[in-house]
Amino acid sequence: MSVLVIDHFSKKYGENKRAAEDVNLCVKEGDIFGFIGHNGAGKSTTIKAAVGVLDFQEGDIQIEGHSIKTQPMECKKLLAYIPDNPDLYEHLTGIQYLNFIADVFQIDGTTRTERIERYADAFEITGDLGNMISSYSHGMKQKIAIISALIHEPKLLVLDEPFVGLDPKATLTLKNIMHDLCGRGSAVFFSTHVLDVAQKLCNKIAIIKKGHIVAQGRMEELIGDQSLEDVFMEVVEHVQE
C-alpha cells in the first residue's frame, strides 16, 4: 500500500524560480526511500510540502490516501518530520520537549515512558534528558528530534539530511531504527548527500535536478553493478531535465 504519493507536484518562488516541477513519487509500506540531489535541487522544498510546512498550488501530496492540502491533520497524525537543522524549544529540557510531543500525539503515560527510555538509551542520551536543550550539541539536538519523531511510531518518517551531526554509533542506531520501523509496515523518506549510506540503506531512490526528477526506481535496477555515486554523477551531468 502507498504511504506517500507525490502527484504532479510543482512549486515556484516568485515569477521565475521553479523549485520543483512536476514531481511524481510513490513511497510504499516497508520502503526506505532516498531522495538525492545537489544543493538547491528542490529536495527540501518537496519534503516541506510533503509534511505540510510549505504551501503549494500545483499537484497533490497524499499520505495513506489523505491529501496534505485538504486533510492536513489526518496526514500529520501519521507522519513525523525531522528538519535538517531542527529548531526545538531551546529552554525546555530534553524530557520536557519529548513529553510535549507525546502530549501532542496523545500517547499514554506507560507507552511514552517505555518508548522514550528505549530510544534515549539507544542514542545514549538518557543522562542528558534533564538538561535544557540550549545546552545540547548539534548532534544531541538531532537525537532529541529523532526520538520525538519516533514517539508515536509514525506510518511515514520524513527526514531531511538526518545523518548530519550524528556520531557513527548514533548513525548506526538510526539506520537500525529505520529498518525496524519499515519492518513493521511504516515507510521512511529521507534526503541525503551521503551516497554510500543511501546505497546501503535504501531500497528505492529518486534523483532530483533543478526541480525535476531525473531518475527514480528500485536501487538495484537503477545502479546495476555501478556505485550510486557513479550513477548520480552520470545522471546529473548528462540527463536533460
Add this chain to the structure above:
Amino acid sequence: MYRNKILLHNMLLSTSGWNILKYEQDRRKRSRIIGGYVGMAVLLGMLFCYALLLSIGYGKMGLAQYIPVFCVLSIFAIEFVFTVLKANAYLFVFREYDMLMALPFSVKTIVSCKFLYMYIRNLPWVASLSLPMMIGYGIYANASISSYLAWILLSVFLPVIPMVFASAVGTIIAAIGSSFRHKQLMQTILTFVFVLFCFSIQYIGQYFFPNETVAQQTLRNMSEMTDRITNYLIPAKWFAKGICDCNIAAIGGFIVVSIVVYELFFCLVSKFYRQINSRLLAGNRGTRYQRHTLKRKNIRQTIALKEWKKLTNCTIYFTNIAIGVVLALVLAIAVFFVDVDKMIAVICKGAPIRKEMLVAGIPFIIYFLVGMCATTACSYSLEGKNYWIVQSLPIPRLTLIQGKMLFNLYFTIPVTVIANTSLCIACGVGLSDMILCNICGIILCAFSTVWGMRCNLKHPNMEWENEVEVVKQGASVTIYLLPNMFGCMAMVVLAVAMSMYLPVPMIWVAVTGIMAFVSWLLYRNVVTLCKMSV
C-alpha cells in the same frame, strides 16, 4: 482545546525563564532572569502608581464617572500600537515554524496560541493600568462590589479587541509584504506608515480644531467627548455601562464581541496563514547575483554595514529602534510646512508656550526622538546564535563593539543635524548658535551610543527565540530607555527654565561639556566590559 493548552503551556515554559532558574548551572544567567523580573516588577509598579494618581486626579476633579471610558481608551490605544509593532514577529516566520507546522496542530491552533502567548505576556501591563483605575473609580464613585467584580472580569477581555485588530493589521502588512521581492523592507515601510498615521490622527484633529485646549475640553466637554468617542467605539460604551450601571447586557456584549472578533479573525487568518508564511520564507530566491568588483573596507565600517543590513532585514528591529529617528525626520520636514507655534500648541495641548521659549530645548527635543532607542542597546544581543561567526573571526571584541557603535553614530548623527538645523531655522536661531546646537546634538548622539552599548554589554541576552525578546522585552533596552527618556524630558524643562536666566549658547556649551565627559567615562566602561569574559 487540549492541543491549544499544551502548545501554549510549552511556549510559556520555554520563554518564561523558569527553566533557567531551575536547571541552569551558570549563576550569572540565573541572576539575569531574576534581575529581569525585578526590573519588570518595578516598571509595573511605576505604571500602577501613575495610573492610580491619574484616576485620583480625575476623581478630585469630579470626573470619576469617566474613569472607565478613559481606562478602556488608554488600554485600547496602547495595546493596539504596541501589538502592531510586534505582531508580525510573533505570528509569522518564527523560529520553530517548521517544527510546529509538521505536528498535528491545526493552523488555527498554532496562530491562536501565538496570539494568546502575546496576550498573556501583555496581561500584567493591562492589569497595572486597569486595576489602579478601578481603585480610583471605586473610591470616588462609591462603587458597589458588583462594579469591582465587573471591572476585574472585563479587564481580562480588555486587550482582546485591540490586539486582534492590530494582529489583523500585522497580517495584512505581512500578506502585502510577502508579494514583494524585498519582503522585510516592504513590511517595515508599511508598518512605519501605519504607526505614523496612528500617531498623527490625534494631532491632525487638534491642528484643525485648535480653538479649545484639551485641558479645557476635559473639564467642560468631558461628557460630550466621551459620548462622541463611545458612539464610534461601542465596546468602550459597553465597558463603561457594565462598570457604572452593572448592566449585564453590556458586560455580556463586551465579552461576546471580544470572543467573536477573536474567533472570526483566527478562522480567517488560518485560511491564508501557510500561504503567507511560505511566501515570506521563500526569501528573495528570484534574485540572480550579478558579478561585480568587490571593494575592501575597514573592519569597523564592515561591521557597521553588517548592522545596517541587519536593521533593514528585520522588521521588528527597524520599527522599534528607528521609530524615533523617523519621527525626528518627519518633524524636520514638517517645520517647513507647518507653523512651529501651531505645532507647539498641538503637542503641548494648548499650553501658552511660544517657539522662542523653546529654543534652549531644541537639541534635547530632537535627542528625545533620535535617542529614544539606540541600536547599540540591543545590537550585541541580536547577534544571538550567530555570535560564533564574529567570535571565531580574528577581530578583537572591542573592534566589534566599536563597529556597532559606529553604526549608531552613522544612523543618528545625520538625522540629528538635519532636524536640529531645520528646527533652528524655523525658530530663527542664528548661524553660530545653530552650530553650537548641532555640536550639542552630536555629543548627545555619542552619549546615546555608548550608554546603549554599556547597557547591552552589562545585560546581554544571546539565547533568545524571537527578536521581540531582545528588542521589546530586553532588560538592556529597558535600562537604556527609561533613564534616557526621563533624563531627556528633565533636560528640556531645565534648559527652557534656565534660559530665562542664562544665555542659551552657554547652556548648550555646558551640557555639551558635561555630556562629552559622561560619554568618555561610559566609553571607558565599555572598553573595560569588552575586556571581561562574555
